[in-house]
Amino acid sequence: SQQGEEDPQALSIQEGENATMNCSYKTSINNLQWYRQNSGRGLVHLILIRSNEREKHSGRLRVTLDTSKKSSSLLITASRAADTASYFCATDEETSGSRLTFGEGTQLTVNP
Amino acid sequence: NAGVTQTPKFQVLKTGQSMTLQCAQDMNHEYMSWYRQDPGMGLRLIHYSVGAGITDQGEVPNGYNVSRSTTEDFPLRLLSAAPSQTSVYFCASSYSSGGRGWANYNSPLHFGNGTRLTVT
Numbered sequence: 001s002q003q004g005e006e007d008p009q010a011l012s013i014q015e016g017e018n019a020t021m022n023c024s025y026k027t028s029i030n031n032l033q034w035y036r037q038n039s040g041r042g043l044v045h046l047i048l049i050r051s052n053e054r055e056k057h058s059g060r061l062r063v064t065l066d067t068s069k070k071s072s073s074l075l076i077t078a079s080r081a082a083d084t085a086s087y088f089c090a091t092d093e094e095t096s097g098s099r100l101t102f103g104e105g106t107q108l109t110v111n112p
Numbered sequence: 113n114a115g116v117t118q119t120p121k122f123q124v125l126k127t128g129q130s131m132t133l134q135c136a137q138d139m140n141h142e143y144m145s146w147y148r149q150d151p152g153m154g155l156r157l158i159h160y161s162v163g164a165g166i167t168d169q170g171e172v173p174n175g176y177n178v179s180r181s182t183t184e185d186f187p188l189r190l191l192s193a194a195p196s197q198t199s200v201y202f203c204a205s206s207y208s209s210g211g212r213g214w215a216n217y218n219s220p221l222h223f224g225n226g227t228r229l230t231v232t
Contacts, residue, residue: 004154031218042116042202042223043155050218088154090221099170100221102147102155 004032004089004103012109019076021106023089024069030092032065034074037086037105046074046087079110113138118203118224125193125231133188133227135203141222143206144186145170146178148199149226155202161186193231201227 007022023032031050035043049056049065049072056063062075076083086105093101119134137144145160157170161180175197177189186205190197204221 033220035221040225042225043204043221044223045220048218048220099157101157104152104154 004091004101006087006089006103006106008106009104010107010109012111013079014111015079015081017079017110019079019083019108019110021074021087021108023072023074023103025072025089025091026070027093029067032063032072032092033090033100034061034063034072035088035090035102037088039085043088076108079108081110081112084108084110115139116203116205116222116224118201118227120227121225123227123229125190125229127193127195127231129193131190131193133190133201133203133229135186135188135224136184137186137203137205137222138184139205139207139222140183141205141207142183143208143219144180145204145221146176146186146188147202147204148172149202150199158188158201190229193229195231197229198231199229201229 004023004025013019033048034046037043047058047063049063060077065072086107088102088105090100090102116137142163146158147155149155156172158176159170159178161167164180164183167178167180180186203224206221207219
């Protein structure tokens with residue numbers, strides 16, 4: 001079963017706009033990671049946020065984590081056409097140290 | 113560094129055939145894993161290894177075998193291919209593991225570019 005669930009499944013915006021994707025999960029976690037996947041390629045790690053952190057930034061990316069609501073969001077500011085990709089959250093469950101569980105992803109399209 | 117290299121990129125098999133998907137990394141990573149990606153299912157863990165000589169099952173291990181004789185290589189074997197194994201397969205590695213039987217996900221995963229497998 002999937003631990004993380006992304007929302008929305010698909011998002012289409014114009015260049016320059018901000019894109020927000022959400023991830024919900026079911027059990028307690030050690031950390032949560034976000035990955036990007038360009039079409040036909042492998043996943044690329046974007047950012048990791050630990051369970052005791054609430055917000056993290058990396059360039060145009062901002063990730064928040066609310067452990068009380070078991071949810072995280074990824075904000076991409078001032079989006080570019082090159083940001084077009086699928087974005088996945090992955091959770092490291094506290095009770096299963098041997099598995100990083102991925103959601104089904106959000107397909108982001110940034111129109112020029 | 114080449115990172116994580118997967119071969120082949122594409123493969124078509126007939127039902128019942130066997131094959132090995134190759135994965136190699138040159139980053140001296142302890143942890144290596146295999147995922148399959150199917151539409152609407154996200155990525156699912158097949159097998160993983162926390163070091164040479166150590167392997168364990170993931171979420172969907174049936175029909176697949178792995179071995180880890182070196183730090184660099186982690187091949188995935190399909191014993192008797194079935195149409196349900198049609199998928200895109202990704203190998204991923206990371207720097208740290210938590211020791212025998214335990215994966216430490218405080219390090220990011222590095223992915224290969226995948227093998228697209230079709231079983232007819």
